[in-house]
Amino acid sequence: MGIILDKAPMIARPIPGGQVLLTTADYFIDLGRKYSVWPLTFGLACCAIEMMVAYAGRFDFDRLGVIPRPSPRQADLLLIAGTVTKKMAGPIQEIYHQMPEPRFVISMGSCANCGGPYFDSYSVVKGVDRIIPVDVYIPGCPPRPEALIYGVLELQKKITRMKLAKGGGATHQQEKGSRDLAGSNA
């Protein structure tokens, strides 16, 4: 399916009504992706406890359609919740590359954003964006579950701006920086 989607913009442009068809397709595709963001069951440190609380009863993540999936193959959101140490950097990159496109990364907590309280440690990667592209940063140490839910809402806004013409399809993309959606912030 992914291949067809990527060719869709080229097919649609010459047809007279093609652009309208493309935008409505964009709308429904993004709506589908927005309401079904499945993160990976993957916690590193203290932020993982706040992430578990976000899945639990009071701040129910399931309201937004967010269900944790155990295997990276079925996840489309990598929620880095905790300190990224140098020994863990390799596995994190491996997991990121195991996830199928379109995939997103949320960096939760100041340890994942910039090293946090461990800014001068010899064994901490100062921010997860040094090893994988990040879509949403959530400040806090640990951020409250409401902040995590707000981060996912921001990610949903970012997803709704994805366009098929600008890499919104599902073919495997070479290594790229944070998803280049600048062109679509209209």
Added chain:
Amino acid sequence: MKTPATREAAAAALLERCSDARLAEPGVKNYLTVRLASPKDLLAAARLLKGELGFGYLEMITAVDWLGPMKLEGLVSSRNPNPFTDKLPGPPVPPAAGAGAPYRPVLDLLWSFGNLRDGVKVFLRLEVPRDHPEVPSLAGEFAAADWQEREVYDLLGVRFAGHPNLTKILTPDFINGHPLRKDYAHEKDSYDGD
């Protein structure tokens, strides 16, 4: 301490058994601390404690590097500019030497044995030279020593002779050198960036 008898009995037994061990006066605050003279009588002291005196619970193995104040090369700092003020953070200030601190180029090893029945604790100290410290391993006597000795080896570089699997346990493979030593200098690797 509930039963001073066991404490004094342990101290007495240890002192006369190990040739020139002596009570470490300043010692760990209000616990009985016995300083051993040489690595040779560590195993004997441990077996004595475990056997007759009933201190069969090895709680902690750790070491302190008494070289001097810590060198800042051991840390790799990515001081992010503070967005709320325009002045950049100054260079980090190395910790000042404390007054009256017993600095000496030595690694001071510390074992803590507990007697669960009476709730009493005894500390054993041993000083080893910093260049290549060699101490017999207690992993044969106490299984609790297995991982703690690997940690002391990994972070402070004390070799434990006779340990079944003396390899790195905490630090990543590509970090060489022992981070908790005062003169540890961290070589930048790919993750440290600028």
Added chain:
Amino acid sequence: METDRLIASEPGPELESDTMFINMGPQHPSTHGVLRLGLTLSGEVIKRAAPDVGYLHRGTEKLMETRSWSQCVVLTDRWDYCSAMTSNLAFSLAVEKLLGAEAPPRAQALRVIMCELNRIASHLIFLGTYGIDIGALTPFLYAFREREMILDLYERCCGARLTYNYIRPGGVAADVDEGWIAKCREFLEYLKPRLDEYDALLSFNPIFLARTRDIGLISAETAVHWGLSGPNLRGSGVAYDVRKAEPYCGYENYDFEVPVGRTGSCWDRYFCRVQEMRQSARIVAAALASLPPGELRTKAVPRVVKPAAGEAYAHVEASRGDLGILAVSDGGAAPFRVHVKAPCFINLAILQEILVGKKVADVVAVMGSIDIVLGEVDR
């Protein structure tokens, strides 16, 4: 590669042809964080288990040498982040021992209340995640619903939900008022029937019993030999609790029992923690009743802490075991060396012995019952 190093260097039996090396790797739903368990399986039975830790090693012991004494309290929260209060308490007691100071009576009572509430919250996390490990997905939600009430109490008193920085050398940071005490009593009343409900839902559930009773048996000698502490040690029948052996912060004048297991199986360790929650509720109720008035910080601990050269060791009964802090001072403003005797780090080591011969499903049951937090294992 990493796994070859593990296979080659481990002096295991020469590899039979049919064993399979499987990585319960750093990312696994039931390793409670980033622990890698290298299992050598033949079929479903485990031949050898090699836990590989260090994936969350942040080197806090090194960082503490560049921070002042009061700045280090922040780093103590991030060790056992499920019960951060007890880490704060251990560090503060060590510094107070160095200075020869003593927290005022109200601060001591508040410390007891906060640590026992934290023990209940931490055991509720254990209850939830252990249920998920064994496959029952619902107790997790109920346990976290109760824990939310404790977090509200913490947020009301010290502002944070998880990393409190509340117990500091010399006393505590904030006071509690009448409203807080009323809410706390209301929570204790609410908790008692809930715990009986969990007993019916999980503790005495026949399938749960089939999965945990006489699985992962640890005899008393093995537990002492491996240096276990906390509910793992008491689950094997050794009645050693730091709150009874070396009372601190006035624990001697609250009456509570120490639950002790009989066979050292997963269920004994699990039920010790459930009973401990009930005992902690009793302690908090007693402490609330006899909360003395008075100020919160002792004058003996100055704002800039510069203890004389010396060493002090203080240890407390944290939720997961006997947490000890060795604080070494050289008279300077920063600690010269701080060593953490981490109970989770030592409790985890026993997996190498008790997992041999078990099935893959038991690995999850046994590892869950040991209840480790990787923040404290790797520090």
Added chain:
Amino acid sequence: MNGPAAPAVKRTGIMLSATRYWPTEIWKSPWSLPRYRAGAAWLAGILLGICAVGAAAGELSAWGGRLLALLESTGLPAYATAWIWLLFKLACVIGVIVANGLWAVWWERKISAHMQSRFGPMYAGGFHGWAQTIFDTIKLLLKEDVTPAAADRVMHALAPVIAIAPCVMAFAPVLFGTDLAAANLDIGVLYVFAFAGVSVIGVVMAGWASGNKYSLLGGLRAAAQIVSYELPRGFSVVPVLMFAGSLDLAVIDRAQAGYWLGFLPRWFIFYPVVGQLSFLFFLIASVAETNRTPFDIPEAESELVAGFHTEFSGMKWSLFFLTEYGYVLLSSFLLAVFFLGGGAAPLPGLGFIPSWIWMTGKAMLMMFVFLWFRWTFPRLRVDQLMDFNWKFLLPWCFANIGLAGLILYLLGTR
């Protein structure tokens, strides 16, 4: 600090309960809450509405007959009309399975949420997230199709197909109302169990072909479990066949019409001891067949990451999901037909509501039981599961058959 002075904080108990979620307000009973009563009213309204629509529509099999007659009257050659009629029936069955896939996933997430004192999908598509599964499907359709390097490409792609094909074919003789089935086979029961057993090949193929040790373990466990629970599933139905006297589902359905003593329906579940026992064994075996808790060891989340479908992403993975819910639906309809008198009204007075409403209602009741099991029971270990089957369930099934024979001989009901 410049900026407005912080508001004076009211430090009293009210602040805590007013602003915070504090579940200690325990109500006397849920009925005292207006919101609860409104919800109950809504539910009753929906159910009555469905019954009204059903009563108005009448028996679907009658509509089917008229449609067939209309088709014959178009004058197309005989084989053409037969083919069109077959494709129409096939479309209906596939439509039921896909609609069930959408409905059951949403229903399970809502049931599990409300059981766990939380809300479940709320915002996808408006009222209580009704469109949640539709959006999930759109996303899954558009995921990148990942085939791991270590995997055997052909088998990896074929596994989900081999898993779902038998499920669709097994639906042929299943009754959706009195004589409302895609095909009325006189060996209906045998056909269903034969095809239900084939999809284990797809599961094992998925486990083996994805080159991942976890899925290999999951696949082998699935093979052991599904194959060994085929036996009690088959044998627990034998008493029903003995009482009904035939393998044809329609005959079994008709054998349960009528009422004892005027009010007790003659459903097989109400037969003295035999009915309850065989109902229970069939339910347990069906739960084990569909790999659901407490027997979900093939994709045991906490042990084997995601079991045999660890390496499947996007549409391939959702085919496995559809298979699981397809078999849950199949088991629910079989339970309704065998034991709850599919199509027969529970009380004599309710005959005006058509049979397909009763059949679907009973099936949904049984599906609720399946979903309910998943969120209450912990998971059994592999060998405990096998012991339970071979040492407990199977011997009791045989004993139950013996008891059925005894009752049949004594009562001579035939």
